[in-house]
Amino acid sequence: MTTQTPDGTIRVTGSGIRFKRNRASRRSFKDLFAGRTRRTRPGEFWALRNVDFEVAPGEAIGVVGRNGQGKSTLLKLVAQVIYPDEGAVEVHGGVAPLIEITGGFVNDLSVRDNVYLTAGLHGMTKHEIDQRFDEIIGFAEIADFVDTPYKHLSSGMKVRIAFAVISRLEEPIILVDEVLAVGDKAFREKCYTRIEELLAGGRTLFFVSHNERDLLRFCKRGLYLDKGALVLDAPIGEVVDRYNADYGV
């Protein structure tokens, strides 16, 4: 069954995840080991609940919602960097997460070392990185800074090199979480072109944005999250209209 599911498929069934409302709320040893089934305690809330959807390979999905309605949490569940408290999230094939992209970069190491480290952690072999290295540096436009310690780069350069690395991972699923808000206009356009190339190559895209134009540009289908629930799963135009009707400007 699993082997027949094509790469790039995402299946989310009855998923929910809860968080503590504040750090200070009491926690006992019993909670810690209670696993998934314990009941909700006061001071906790469901960031997402009863979320069901399925994504076919090559689909481009835009996630819409106000701040704090669970968009980033949903992306993290798909990236499998957190796990649901109920339900299941099945992801077939690797994920290239453009979330917290600069997170893996080490300040004291050179740009070169950082590229090898980050790409390596995402599963590229040394040989593959060798082949793509010039392309990555060229894309980030920082050829003069290859041996500069990462900490001396400007914040724009940091995001550029991070984007260049992650977007070169040959993974069937890409997640984009508003990282492109940084960087100048020319580079942003370059990133968008790259995303379009990846889409044309049959990748599955998960895109979180508040920018209506970007959403309509990349996505065919939209997921509208409100108060931790999936309110609407429809073509992107319909989803954007509904969002504007609810919280319209």
Added chain:
Amino acid sequence: MTSAALSRRDWSPFTRYRRSLWLLTTRDLKVRYSTSFLGYFWSILDPLVMAGIYWFVFTVVFGRGVGHEPYIVFLLAGLLPWMWFTGAVSDCTRAFTREAKLIRSTTIPRTIWVTRLVLSKGIEFVASIPVIAVFAIATLWSTTPAHLHWQAVFVIPAILLQTVLTVGIGLIVAPLVVFFRDLERAVKLVLRFMFYASPIIYGLGDLPEQLRPIAAINPLAGIFSMYRAAFFPQELDLFAILMSVGISFALLAIGIAIFRRTIRTVLKEI
């Protein structure tokens, strides 16, 4: 789909684990040695200074050794592995908090965040072994020369057993610190106590007869006795070693269980 992506998926979980572990470990070592001028020497300077102090106190101030000659070799054979243990365990208290951003963006097996700390400190320990050799050779010109015995082969099982023990404790400590921040300081305190409770500045045989079985409960006692056997074969204590094997593997099993149960909450918390 390119062939590169296809080949990647064929990797066994073990290969993937080994690769990621090695990447992060070499990163740690690179950062440590590229940012400081003395690099490698810092990792041996710390135990050397400590060994110097204890050697001075016991053999010069009190005017007599603990009965193990040459004392400096005896001391280093316990101190260097202790540095590995204490360094790795205290690093483990920050295993998740220091790398929170990286942990939130990659899906590599989570135990790597602990095992890489044990491995990088372990590599530093192995790299510091020549220091003992230098001192052992130096004692050849003294009245009490050190002799290497065949029991030096016990160093190999000692390293393996210490890895099991340290990973086990790391897997217990690392996730719990995320929930109970006080634990970080408690661990530091316990480690300081353990330094004196373990046979480092003394040997297991120096303890009063009735205390020895209690001291052998400390899994480090058996491990250190194996390291020391290279120069001091009479230190080899079979009972302590068997205790150590049992307790180390038990701690590893407990660690794996705790880590499994808590990891999903840890990921939400960091």
